[in-house]
Amino acid sequence: MSARERFRRILDRLLAASGTERALISLASLVLAIAVGTVIILVAGRMTTCETAAFWLTHPRPLGVPELFRVGFCYDPVTVYDRLFLGALDDPLSGNWSPLDGQFAVTLRETTVLVFTGLSVALAFRAGVFNIGTQGQMVVGALATALAVLWVAPLFSGVVGTLVLVPFGLLVGAVGGGLYGAVPGALKAYADANEVITTIMLNFIATGIVLYLVSEVFKDPDSLANQTVSLPDYALFPVVLFGEQFGVSVLALLVALAAVVAVYYLLEHTPFGYDIRASGLQPAAAEYGGVDAARTVVASMTLSGALGGLAGAVYVLMILGNFQTGVPAYGFDGITVAILAGNNPLGVTVAAFLFGVLKSGTTVVQFATDVPPQLVGVLRGLIILFVAMPEFFRLLGRRIAGPERESEREATVATDGGHDTEHRAPETRDGSGGGPRR
Numbered sequence: 001m002s003a004r005e006r007f008r009r010i011l012d013r014l015l016a017a018s019g020t021e022r023a024l025i026s027l028a029s030l031v032l033a034i035a036v037g038t039v040i041i042l043v044a045g046r047m048t049t050c051e052t053a054a055f056w057l058t059h060p061r062p063l064g065v066p067e068l069f070r071v072g073f074c075y076d077p078v079t080v081y082d083r084l085f086l087g088a089l090d091d092p093l094s095g096n097w098s099p100l101d102g103q104f105a106v107t108l109r110e111t112t113v114l115v116f117t118g119l120s121v122a123l124a125f126r127a128g129v130f131n132i133g134t135q136g137q138m139v140v141g142a143l144a145t146a147l148a149v150l151w152v153a154p155l156f157s158g159v160v161g162t163l164v165l166v167p168f169g170l171l172v173g174a175v176g177g178g179l180y181g182a183v184p185g186a187l188k189a190y191a192d193a194n195e196v197i198t199t200i201m202l203n204f205i206a207t208g209i210v211l212y213l214v215s216e217v218f219k220d221p222d223s224l225a226n227q228t229v230s231l232p233d234y235a236l237f238p239v240v241l242f243g244e245q246f247g248v249s250v251l252a253l254l255v256a257l258a259a260v261v262a263v264y265y266l267l268e269h270t271p272f273g274y275d276i277r278a279s280g281l282q283p284a285a286a287e288y289g290g291v292d293a294a295r296t297v298v299a300s301m302t303l304s305g306a307l308g309g310l311a312g313a314v315y316v317l318m319i320l321g322n323f324q325t326g327v328p329a330y331g332f333d334g335i336t337v338a339i340l341a342g343n344n345p346l347g348v349t350v351a352a353f354l355f356g357v358l359k360s361g362t363t364v365v366q367f368a369t370d371v372p373p374q375l376v377g378v379l380r381g382l383i384i385l386f387v388a389m390p391e392f393f394r395l396l397g398r399r400i401a402g403p404e405r406e407s408e409r410e411a412t413v414a415t416d417g418g419h420d421t422e423h424r425a426p427e428t429r430d431g432s433g434g435g436p437r438r
Contacts, residue, residue, distance in 0.1 A: 014394045024341070025390045033386035037379045038077040044375055045073030054370075065407070083368045088361030103360055105246035108253060108398040109319065111356035112241060115256040116311035117334025118341060119263050120304045125343045125395075127300035128280035133184060133199030135307040135331025136206035137177040141309025143210050144176030145169045145316045146228050146323035147218060153235050161234040166317060169235070170211070170255070173313025174306040180206065181305015183212050184297055189294035195301070203331075211325050220322070227324040237318045247319040255314070257349065259307065264345040266303075308334075333359075336384055343389045358383060369409050 090104040124131035136357040149169045187193035215226045239247035240334025278286035341347030
């Protein structure tokens with residue numbers, strides 16, 4: 001058997017893997033990443049000078065036999081991974097754990113924003129479009145939210161202001177991000193422009209334009225930083241359960257979970273969602289079956305951009321309270337979240353939480369240990385790489401072998417003009433279909 005055939009068989013096996021098998025593969029990948037990371041920590045610990053070793057590797061002494069070796073390391077891998085994972089959850093095994101305070105709130109804050117950016121990338125990927133521009137769409141949505149809410153806020157106050165301004169800010173953010181996402185979608189649909197290049201370039205354009213606007217036009221005159229005037233408290237997500245210092249709101253998290261359910265329902269239970277899936281899986285068959293490829297591309301990129309804009313709105317209304325330049329790279333992190341989730345909207349929640357734990361735990365490790373931040377970044381990237389690679393190869397397999405193997409059902413439905421198989425007449429004894437019901 002040639003190497004190519006062996007590779008194809010591995011891809012076929014990944015395509016045929018059940019949800020349980022994929023979960024076990026991800027778990028095994030996580031364990032392997034921790035094992036490799038442990039070796040890296042120990043090697044780095046031997047290359048570092050310290051007065052007292054943080055970790056000792058010794059041989060046991062059965063029956064009083066002297067130990068054969070005793071090696072000290074400056075970094076303790078057990079402490080590093082304890083702080084990276086359990087520290088991000090605020091030590092749930094300590095016995096007095098409270099999820100309402102401390103680092104767990106920070107983890108949920110990161111998770112909330114990553115859910116939106118992960119959904120943004122996943123939705124575009126399901127349509128066969130690589131949206132690398134979620135970061136730019138998030139920036140545009142964030143600035144649009146801040147300016148629009150600042151403009152409308154004087155008209156309201158109190159609880160009424162919260163009930164009006166928070167949904168209004170989310171809507172503006174979604175519209176701003178959606179319109180910005182529609183630009184590369186239209187370029188791809190009607191000018192055959194590569195969406196990877198256009199979305200990357202639009203990230204730089206968004207960052208540059210926003211920097212100019214905030215520093216020259218909408219800058220807070222009382223601040224030295226490039227930021228807008230702060231929004232009134234009643235225009236922000238109300239703090240429920242958590243303290244104000246953590247910048248997280250349960251209501252924002254519920255909005256993120258509602259977006260997950262909405263995107264899942266859209267993709268799996270609506271004709272338009274089926275057009276998206278069919279176009280992404282087998283574009284030629286979908287177009288032959290009556291799917292408008294150009295409209296699907298533009299619409300999917302618009303929806304993807306709207307989800308990115310929602311991430312920006314939540315970032316402003318939940319975390320900052322205004323708009324500041326230098327928005328963290330949540331949009332690029334959303335690419336990793338989408339790959340970890342296999343572009344499944346429901347899986348985005350779990351992937352975003354894992355990524356939120358890693359981002360939050362990184363800060364804990366830096367404060368609780370002497371491990372340099374560069375090494376912590378390597379460990380975090382190693383975990384993400386190992387866990388994401390099986391899903392990455394699975395997505396690659398769908399591109400290479402999907403039309404002939406995994407997507408036989410999807411291809412059949414695509415030629416039916418966007419109708420699901422449950423709306424098709426049963427096949428006759430000779431295998432010929434009876435055509436769709438009308």
